[in-house]
Every structure is written in structure tokens, then in C-alpha cells.
Amino acid sequence: MKLFCLLTLFFTLTIQAQFQINGIVNDSKNKPLPFATITTSDNNNTITDVDGKFVLHSLTNIPSFTVSYVGFTTKTITVLNNKKFYSVLLSEKTDNLKEVVIANENPALAILRKVIANKNNNNPQKKLNNFEYKTYNKLIVTANPDSIDGRIDSSAAYKDFNKKEINIDSSDYKFKEIITKQHLFQTEKVSQYQFANNKLKETILGSKMAGFKQPIYEIIAFNLQSISIYDTKYELFETKHESPISNNALADYSYKLLDTVAIKGRNTYMIYFKNKKRRSNRLEGVLYIDQENFAVAKAVMRIKGVLDISGIHEFEYVPSEKLWFQSNTTFKIVKGKNDEDIKILGGTIQFDADAEEDYEPRKKVASDFTYVLSESNNFDIHYNNNPSVKNPALYIEIKDDASKQPETFWNKYRKDSLDLKGQKTYQLLDSLSISKRIEKRLGSGRKIINGYFPIGPVDLDLKKIISYNNYEGFRLGIGGITNDRFSKGFRIEGYTAYGTKDGVVKYSLGGGALLDKNTNTWINGYYTDDIREIASTVFAVDKRVFKIYDPRPINISTFYHYTTWKTNLQTKIIPKTEAVLELSRNYVEPKFDYLFNLNGKLYSSYIMTTAMLSIVWAPFSDFMQTPTGRNESDKRFPRFTFQYTQSLPNVLGNDFTFGKIDFKTEYEKNYLNGQKTSLLLQGGYAMGDVPITHLYNTAPNNLTKETVIQRITFAGRNSFETMYFNEFFSSQYIMFQVKHGFDRIRLLRKVRPSLVLVTRMAWGNMDHPEQQVGPTYKTLNKGFFESGIELNKIYKGIGLGGFYRYGPNQLMRFEDNIAVKISYVLDLGL
Incomplete structure (x- = not known):
């Protein structure tokens, strides 16, 4: 059953009240008047709620009460014996709410x-x-x-002249x-x-x-x-x-x-x-x-x-x-x-859309109340x-x-004892929850939203099952992590995958131990043998984002192979932060035509031993400490992410000396009318001897094809849709993105896309380009600019977007500056 929330102002009732009067205040058109003042002869007062209703209590008998409302004529009502409900109609004044002016100023000011x-x-x-x-x-x-x-x-439906079918509602x-x-x-x-x-x-x-x-x-x-x-x-x-x-x-x-x-x-x-x-x-x-x-x-x-x-x-x-x-x-x-279905409290409650003007008004259903x-x-x-x-x-x-307090605790603190209806609510819903396994299903649903499917003591990683990219082809695999049924203080996690195109098995195995439950502090260790997109930026503290598919990697063909031993410490011990401190040794082998030139020595593979600190700071968010750990109870913006990586010279065969600073600032604002504004500012600075595998590509997502039709592919999350793969590389960069999504618009009865306006821009520079031997690329010294329109959820979650590239890096052919993208938004209803 869909739940609608009807909002009313409601006053707390005093248990000492012996006399009670209920009523409603309307105007001459029978529309409710919210905030009308109800005053008794002994100066007891209240106001009406948003539906114009009121409840008036008194310790003594109420002979009469007065109803007043700004812009309306005040009316006094005599209380009659045995009458408990009063419907009051107020007439509008002819002066139409003229301001009372004293000494040339509104007294309220x-x-x-x-x-x-x-x-x-x-x-x-x-x-x-x-x-x-x-x-x-x-x-x-x-x-x-x-x-x-x-x-x-009841409604009647006639199949023929002799038979009659009755449908009961x-x-x-x-x-x-x-x-x-x-x-x-x-x-x-x-x-x-x-x-x-x-x-x-x-x-x-x-x-x-x-x-x-x-x-x-x-x-x-x-x-x-x-x-x-x-x-x-x-x-x-x-x-x-x-x-x-x-x-x-x-x-x-x-x-x-x-x-x-x-x-x-x-x-x-x-x-x-x-x-x-x-x-x-x-x-x-x-x-x-x-x-x-x-x-x-x-x-x-x-x-x-x-x-x-x-x-x-x-x-x-x-x-x-x-x-x-x-x-x-x-x-x-x-x-x-509202013209669109609205969900609140995480989708727990839904408001159905009103009927459109071109169609008959829908019949009120029980949940409307x-x-x-x-x-x-x-x-x-x-x-x-x-x-x-x-x-x-x-x-x-x-x-x-x-959550384990006895009934004596609640009886001590309740202002009024729990009535029979409230007692029944606990009894019936607790019984229903057990019979329908609601709590267990909710726990499973939470994990599925984050990309895991619980199977006994293990949560299966849904992201590892299948994916596709131009280097591996179809990547088929399995992975998972142990859950609380295995242990609350220890965990084991890992995955293995096979690429149908490159024919290579990848895998990872690791585990962790809980050091402090209150601050969610874990110490972990991993060994990984896998591939990664070149020049991509990964923040260790970023929350896992689960999608049924990850669209951008589909067309990526330039990867590097890495084998890594690493250990890290995850903690929320610093207020309003989450941090990862990590030590790792990486063997890196580019899987494309590339050599790194360091003082005349050419490297086709190399070892990088690094220390890294990654921290996200949410100064405006509120955090709560629960029996299961520390969580962000109210996510607010802006929030800031900082990451510093430093190579460790002469440690475990490290080849290069360098440092990297990465940061991003995010801001989002959601509106009750369905609109949303989001801003992203991100940048990075690489210092020292850094191979192209670990520089910056600013997330391109456009194919090198001749026509616009040939370049149609899936849109990325925060990627440059008109920037071609491997077109730009930088050792320092900064990018800015602004998105504004409007409420869904009606094109046809069942076609109601969500319109999103997008603008992105980036600037960058490349230090020591002579060190990067092999690939041909450009730099972002003059900046890169693109804007576009997305029409998401046109039909069954599928949408389209169009983007245009302009500015100093605009290409000669007009059609080469255009990118058309397919989007897919999966609505899980939560």
C-alpha cells in the first residue's frame, strides 16, 4: 500500500483538561483557514491547523469562544450543551488585508x-x-x-447481454x-x-x-x-x-x-x-x-x-x-x-501525483488520508x-x-500512557515483521543497494560478476566479503576475474581486524594482481557506488597491470572525518606502447613503494554514534576530500621519487519540488618523476570515430563526454562541473524525462613531457570546455544526452565537437 502523508498542525493535549471542543474554520468558499485564532472568554487560546481544524481544552466550562483571522471578520460562537463540534464560517473583510500603519510604519516591523x-x-x-x-x-x-x-x-462490467460481471472495490x-x-x-x-x-x-x-x-x-x-x-x-x-x-x-x-x-x-x-x-x-x-x-x-x-x-x-x-x-x-x-510521485524518508512514504488536467481526477484512495x-x-x-x-x-x-529498555522505562517517561491503539500497533507490527521476515529482508536490501548479496556468512560482491571493457572484453568473476555472521571483529575479502579478450586471470585476497568499534577503526592487509585505467584518479575514502553496469570503462583500452602488497588503517577517530593511512608496494607494467625516460634510462615496468593519506572532511554534517559504530546521520555540503601520496626512496626496490596531492570539493542541494543542483571542484598536482600511468586524464569518455553516430555510447558519472580517450594528459589539473536537474517534464502521457543541464571545464599542464615516451597527447594549458543537456529516464530508465565542445580546444569539424550519449538510471524504489 502506498503511504501518503497528510500534514496538519496538531497541538499537544493536556491530560488535565475536562472540557473539550472540536471544530473547523472555513472561509465563505468552504476552504479551510489555517492559523485562525480561537480564544475563550477566560483567555484560553489555540490556533487552527493547516486543515482549519482545532481542538480546545479547558479545566472549566467554556461558555463561548471567539474566532479571528487576518483579513476576516471576527466571530463569537456560543457553546451549546452536548454540542462538541463547531463548523465556523468567516467572511472576508472588504479592506482586503490593508496594513495597519502607525507613525508611517507597519507596527509588526x-x-x-x-x-x-x-x-x-x-x-x-x-x-x-x-x-x-x-x-x-x-x-x-x-x-x-x-x-x-x-x-x-461496486462497478459493473458487461461481457454480453446475458452475463454481468461485478467488481468489488x-x-x-x-x-x-x-x-x-x-x-x-x-x-x-x-x-x-x-x-x-x-x-x-x-x-x-x-x-x-x-x-x-x-x-x-x-x-x-x-x-x-x-x-x-x-x-x-x-x-x-x-x-x-x-x-x-x-x-x-x-x-x-x-x-x-x-x-x-x-x-x-x-x-x-x-x-x-x-x-x-x-x-x-x-x-x-x-x-x-x-x-x-x-x-x-x-x-x-x-x-x-x-x-x-x-x-x-x-x-x-x-x-x-x-x-x-x-x-x-x-x-x-x-x-x-504535485504532478509527480514524491518519496520521502528514504522512500518509506510516497505521495502519488495528482491527476493531470487533461484527464479525469483520480478517485481518492485510503492512503490519501x-x-x-x-x-x-x-x-x-x-x-x-x-x-x-x-x-x-x-x-x-x-x-x-x-533498544533493550523494559516497559517500566517507557512508562516512566511517557507523558501519557500508551493507549490501546498504540499497544496494538506494537503487537501487530512486531508479529507481522516476524512472519514476513521484514527485518531480515531490510538488512538484505541495504546490502543489495550497496552492491552485495548476502549468502550466509558471506556477502557476494555484485560488481565483480560481469563487466566489459575494450582491453579485457567481457570480465567474468566472483567476489565477496565476510559479514557479521562470520565474525564482528574479523573479515576476509577477495575476488577473482577472467577477461575473455586478454585471457588473463586477475585476483585479490585480503582481510582485516577491528581495532575499535566506536570509531570504526580497522587494520587491513591485501594482495592484488589486476589492471587499472591509466592516469585515473582514485580516492581511497570514496564511498562505494554500485551500479548494475559501470558505463564509462566499456570503451577504455589503455590499462596498466599491477601487483600490490598493501596494508592500511581505516578510522573515523577524528571528528567529522573518515581517513585511510596506507603503505603499499606496487609492481607496474603498462599494457600499451609506452616507456618512461628517467635520466636517459627507459623503463617499461617499474616498482613504486608509497605511503598515502586519504581523508574526507564533512564539517557541516552531523554524525551519530550507534551500537554498531559511527555513521554520518545528516549528510550536508560542502564536503572536502584530500589525498597525499609520497614515494619512499630506497624502500623495497622503489624506482622513482615523487609526490601527489589530490583534492575535491562537492556540493549538492535537493529541493522538495524535485530539482537538484550539484557542484564539483577537483584537482591534482604531481611532483617529481611520475610516469603517465599515475598522472591525470580528467576522465575522458568519447570514442575516436568518424561520425557522431559511431561515437554514441553510455554517459559517465562525472566525465568529459566530448573529450576523446587519451587526448589529454596532465601532471597538474583542475576541473569544475555544475549540474542542475529539473523536475520531470511531460512530453507524452508516459514519457516524462528528467531534464539536466551540465557544464564542465578543465585546465592543466604537463611538466617534463620528455619523460613520457610513446603516446601522442595534448595538454590543457588553454582549458577545455563543454556543456550539454541530459534527458534522463525517458522510458524505463533509459535517457539521452547531447554535449558540445567549445573554447580553445574546439576541433575543426563541427561534428567532432558533438557527443550523443545514452544514460540509464535504475530506480530501485528505495
Whole structure:
């Protein structure tokens, strides 16, 4: 069943409330009014959610309540005995939301200026030296059964005049029956937050996830909304927005003073804000500003676009500190207006596209009523108590026993006891998970995504089974690595392969031992006999990228053979980094017409003994410590990779003295509307006596053929599509790539390609060209430039791209500057 998330603002209910009123506020066209203010005669107040609904609680009887909304006439409703639901219609004012101007200035702007000026005095992370508190969080995927029709629809199909076939559609009925008894998904966690030395750390003391004995750490660590309302960039569902109270906010937002209301016995201004930019995912909401100290006493943040996303921050006033400190947060998601299927939370939840205008609107299905709700309640708060924070560089730490906490632990921390529906959710999903082996299948799916297929104690390497290149022909092989069923502290890995064209067997064998689980520190050793593309750049810390096929090597014909003994140390001991320190001895033999000239001596093969340090640094990412090791919980950009290689003279027969510095910087930004921007800056500098096998070719991917049609091949990942193989070599180079992918566009009903614009450029130089004997090549002193358009996923994942080469290295014939490429994007649905 496809899950849709319906996003609503939802307030935490107090267990002491004895009187409750439910209702909905609409305009004269019967459209819901979000953020409408509901105020009782005793100054108890709330606001409507994104669907215009509200729930009002009181310890005493409620004789009446007032409904107000900016731009609409205020209405007072008398509460009747035995009536619990009220549908309120507000009429729009004729002045059409004219600004109230005092002394030639919008009063809301004057208030916001004071809010911004007093931020440091009101921000707990600025005013307090340190603090700590605990939080209970509950996240559910569920639906309101009352909103589902639950009828069994029937349709008739006539085969002939005498026979009648009846098709029964009972999906809504079945869904309502399920959702009445249980939620679709549920997870709970108890965390301790500690702030000291300008860093905030979360330690998860307990975690519980329906259907899983071992929780999915990515969901536990998922950042739905900013913890602090005072962050310069406010984050809502992994998208950062300029905060409405940032220093530059007045230029980006418009504000309206709606009302003055009392919160926790203190008077506040109620101010509506909205980003001025005309885009679908702009931030809007309501701020409640303390009239005395201009602190935020409550905040409602909302994005309405392809997804409707809302977050509420509630605060308690602390007289001893003269500070509003956050007490509760609520987060919800609902499907917005979208023309394309949207997947969130790693594909766990999907929003089906709306029907296109040319076709009849689709019938609502049961999953249209599903939504995600996350609520957090803070307690046990201490101020300036100098908490002891271990490993402060970690954003999240999950205790080893967090998933093993008994029911007495949860009963201690839950604000309300788990209701029958919540209890049923755990029972039914745990039972379903066991019967369907969901946890085991999920573990296997994770490995398959990374290119491994588990078979008992061994994970089979899917990348080693088959590939093709112009030198080996079809490369057939088998490989794998032992998994936790073999040992958690030791591993053995290897592969063997055979080329049908060169007729040579290649292989590798190695193993490793775990030195420290917390920092994922391993010591490894390998022996390898294989081939590699000449002048290619490999970063030792790069994450493994698995594809069913690797398109670029198909047309490569120039390789070198190498046999290597190496040992390395892999570790994440340095905060926000992953590093590899390696020592290796390599015997290298070029498999093409080539000699290296060193002081008059010609080498057709050589020995290279090297030390290498490779490190990737992600300063803006958040990392979590789990019972299985340290992981990057929130991957953010930019990220930087640095690698230094140095030959070791007179060690184990080393022939050459040289050093190499390689680096790259990556940036990516994903948008909720399906667009994506990515930047790549990469370069390298080789010093000393370096043969062409270990220089730079800047990833060419074009065949030396006469016509454009003959040169059609598969596109690479970050390769120069109009640069011919072995056309350029460099001892120093720098390249820059920018890509922007748009949301899928409709050409025909079933033809909806993804449009991507690409531009690449590179510059380079070759020191001591006289040392490279044999190949004919050019240098990149004047630069290389290409731009193109990709239409990916035109049909069944297959797409086309066109690229054009221009600038100083443009070729004489126009058609030689054009490259047409085939792309293939495999959507695994995850």
C-alpha cells in the first residue's frame, strides 16, 4: 500500500483538561483557514491547523469562544450543551488585508526589529552557559478513520447481454478497519540533550520501533525541524530557510500584527509572517512575541508546496532565568499539489501525483488520508549546572542498551500512557515483521543497494560478476566479503576475474581486524594482481557506488597491470572525518606502447613503494554514534576530500621519487519540488618523476570515430563526454562541473524525462613531457570546455544526452565537437 502523508498542525493535549471542543474554520468558499485564532472568554487560546481544524481544552466550562483571522471578520460562537463540534464560517473583510500603519510604519516591523536586537538575550544557547534536559518523542504514521468513507464500492462490467460481471472495490473499507485498530507505523525515543561550549548533543537513552528489534538508526536520527527557533537558518524537513527572525529577515519577509494574546500569563504579540519570494515552498507562519522582553513565546512554521509541512514550537517561561525555554514541539506532513510521485524518508512514504488536467481526477484512495505526526515533550530541565558532555563533537549518541529498555522505562517517561491503539500497533507490527521476515529482508536490501548479496556468512560482491571493457572484453568473476555472521571483529575479502579478450586471470585476497568499534577503526592487509585505467584518479575514502553496469570503462583500452602488497588503517577517530593511512608496494607494467625516460634510462615496468593519506572532511554534517559504530546521520555540503601520496626512496626496490596531492570539493542541494543542483571542484598536482600511468586524464569518455553516430555510447558519472580517450594528459589539473536537474517534464502521457543541464571545464599542464615516451597527447594549458543537456529516464530508465565542445580546444569539424550519449538510471524504489 502506498503511504501518503497528510500534514496538519496538531497541538499537544493536556491530560488535565475536562472540557473539550472540536471544530473547523472555513472561509465563505468552504476552504479551510489555517492559523485562525480561537480564544475563550477566560483567555484560553489555540490556533487552527493547516486543515482549519482545532481542538480546545479547558479545566472549566467554556461558555463561548471567539474566532479571528487576518483579513476576516471576527466571530463569537456560543457553546451549546452536548454540542462538541463547531463548523465556523468567516467572511472576508472588504479592506482586503490593508496594513495597519502607525507613525508611517507597519507596527509588526517595529516589533521584529526589537526581536532581532534582543535575540542573544532570549536565545538559551547564547544567554546560558550550559543546560540539559530530557525529551520524550513519539512519531506515528496514521490516519483519522472518521475522515475515511469506508464504503464498499461496486462497478459493473458487461461481457454480453446475458452475463454481468461485478467488481468489488473494498480498499477503503479494509483500510478504515485497519486504521481504527492500529497505526501504520510507530516509534518512540527518550533522549538527553546537553549544551556546553556552544555545542548541543543528543544522547538517546531509549528507542522503540514497531516491527523492529533493532531500530533503523536513520529514522531515529532524522532531523524534522530545527531544535532552536533562533537558528539563523531554520530547518524544516531537511530544507533550510532564512529564519523570520534572522538579521536579514526584514528584507525577505512581510509581517502583519494579527492580535495580542496571553500565553502562560504573559502578554504576547501575534505576528503573521510570509516569505516575499513567490515560490511554492516558501516559509510562512505565526510568531508569538513577548511584549516585555521581545522573546519568542510560541512559533508556528509552515511550508505549503508539493508537500505541506508544519512545525510548532511551544515554550515555558522561566522566571528565575527571565527566559522562554522550549517545552514541546510538534511536526506534521501532508501531501500538497504535485504532478509527480514524491518519496520521502528514504522512500518509506510516497505521495502519488495528482491527476493531470487533461484527464479525469483520480478517485481518492485510503492512503490519501494518511499523515505523519511527531511530538516531543521536554522535561527534567536544568540550567547552568555544568553537565559532563562526552564526545561533544558527536551530534547524536545512541546508548548500547537503548533498544533493550523494559516497559517500566517507557512508562516512566511517557507523558501519557500508551493507549490501546498504540499497544496494538506494537503487537501487530512486531508479529507481522516476524512472519514476513521484514527485518531480515531490510538488512538484505541495504546490502543489495550497496552492491552485495548476502549468502550466509558471506556477502557476494555484485560488481565483480560481469563487466566489459575494450582491453579485457567481457570480465567474468566472483567476489565477496565476510559479514557479521562470520565474525564482528574479523573479515576476509577477495575476488577473482577472467577477461575473455586478454585471457588473463586477475585476483585479490585480503582481510582485516577491528581495532575499535566506536570509531570504526580497522587494520587491513591485501594482495592484488589486476589492471587499472591509466592516469585515473582514485580516492581511497570514496564511498562505494554500485551500479548494475559501470558505463564509462566499456570503451577504455589503455590499462596498466599491477601487483600490490598493501596494508592500511581505516578510522573515523577524528571528528567529522573518515581517513585511510596506507603503505603499499606496487609492481607496474603498462599494457600499451609506452616507456618512461628517467635520466636517459627507459623503463617499461617499474616498482613504486608509497605511503598515502586519504581523508574526507564533512564539517557541516552531523554524525551519530550507534551500537554498531559511527555513521554520518545528516549528510550536508560542502564536503572536502584530500589525498597525499609520497614515494619512499630506497624502500623495497622503489624506482622513482615523487609526490601527489589530490583534492575535491562537492556540493549538492535537493529541493522538495524535485530539482537538484550539484557542484564539483577537483584537482591534482604531481611532483617529481611520475610516469603517465599515475598522472591525470580528467576522465575522458568519447570514442575516436568518424561520425557522431559511431561515437554514441553510455554517459559517465562525472566525465568529459566530448573529450576523446587519451587526448589529454596532465601532471597538474583542475576541473569544475555544475549540474542542475529539473523536475520531470511531460512530453507524452508516459514519457516524462528528467531534464539536466551540465557544464564542465578543465585546465592543466604537463611538466617534463620528455619523460613520457610513446603516446601522442595534448595538454590543457588553454582549458577545455563543454556543456550539454541530459534527458534522463525517458522510458524505463533509459535517457539521452547531447554535449558540445567549445573554447580553445574546439576541433575543426563541427561534428567532432558533438557527443550523443545514452544514460540509464535504475530506480530501485528505495
